Amino acid sequence: MKVYFHLNIGGFSNCYIVVNEKTSEAIIIDPGKITEEIISRIEDNHLKLVAVLITHNHGSHAGGLHTLRKIYSPKILAADWEVAGEETTVISGDGTLRLAKMIVKYMSVPGHTSDSVVYQIGNILFTGDILSAGEIGSTNSSYSEYILKSNIEKKIFSQQDNVILMPGHGPPTTLGAVKAFTADFKKMIQSPQNDRVRN
Template sequence: MKIYLHMNFSTLTNSYLVVNEETKKALIIDPCQISKDIITQIEDGGYNLEAALVTHKHKSHISGLKTLKKIYDISTYAADTEVSSDLNLIQGDGVIKVAGLKIEYFSVPGHSSDSIVYKIGNTIFTGDVIFAGRVGSSSCNYTKTRLCNGIRTKLFSLGDEITIMPGHGPLTSVGAEKHFNIDLKALSAD
């Protein structure tokens, strides 16, 4: 598996092109903006783009989905039907196979009701659930507590070596977040 990071500088949102190197099949996680660089990478790499996986329905994470669907015949996976009219709805926790890759998914609500984290190999794509040093914003203390509990029970149990690829900002790891995440430490102190 190979992962390419593409950042939309106007919203500082990360998109990830994930490639199965054996089959040349690919998927994109959070198609925030479809740039010439993404299209060139897909085409020059000879990749067959099969799907878009959406971590949550906020506009900054899905604004490029319509453009992508005009260019490629792809499936879309998300936990909210408002993302796309032709959606593969996923809810709760489970496993799907896309682009020849086993993808585990976990519902971790709190930032939004439809927040989904995807795990491929030793990497999790968290959208706005968790960032380097912080957790996603929440509307109240209840949803923030729910988010932090979901992170601790579902994501921290995956192992310290798991790489976190967030919707914004730099990469981090489960181990680093266990020890240094300000929001999780503050909530523990309450």
């Protein structure tokens, strides 16, 4: 497996092309903007684009789908039907898929958005906006923050420290580094009831 990184300057968001080198099949994760560089990567390497994975339905992560669908016919997977309407394969909860002859695990991690999904391929987690180097995703309420932190602790922090995180924004990191240096997880998670008492 090989992973290519592309930065969407407009939204400073990350797009990833994951390639199965044995079959020359590829998956794109979060195509915020489809650039000439991305198309060249696919065409010059004679890759077959079989799927697009969306971590959440924000323009800086899914905005390039319109362009991509004019050129290719990949399977589009997301937790929000509105990502591509009838062309969206809606996923929910946690599960496992086989795409590009690779095992792709997915986990629902709501909090930043209700449709936030983390994908795992091999030793790499593609976390979208729920977790990056040094911080968790933004939320619009103390309850959403509690749900997000709880899901991160249960589904993400339970994995090995050497797991690599490829976030929606910012540089890649490891799970061990995130555990050690993310201020939001220096304290124990407080319940929403405790937050309300203090407020």
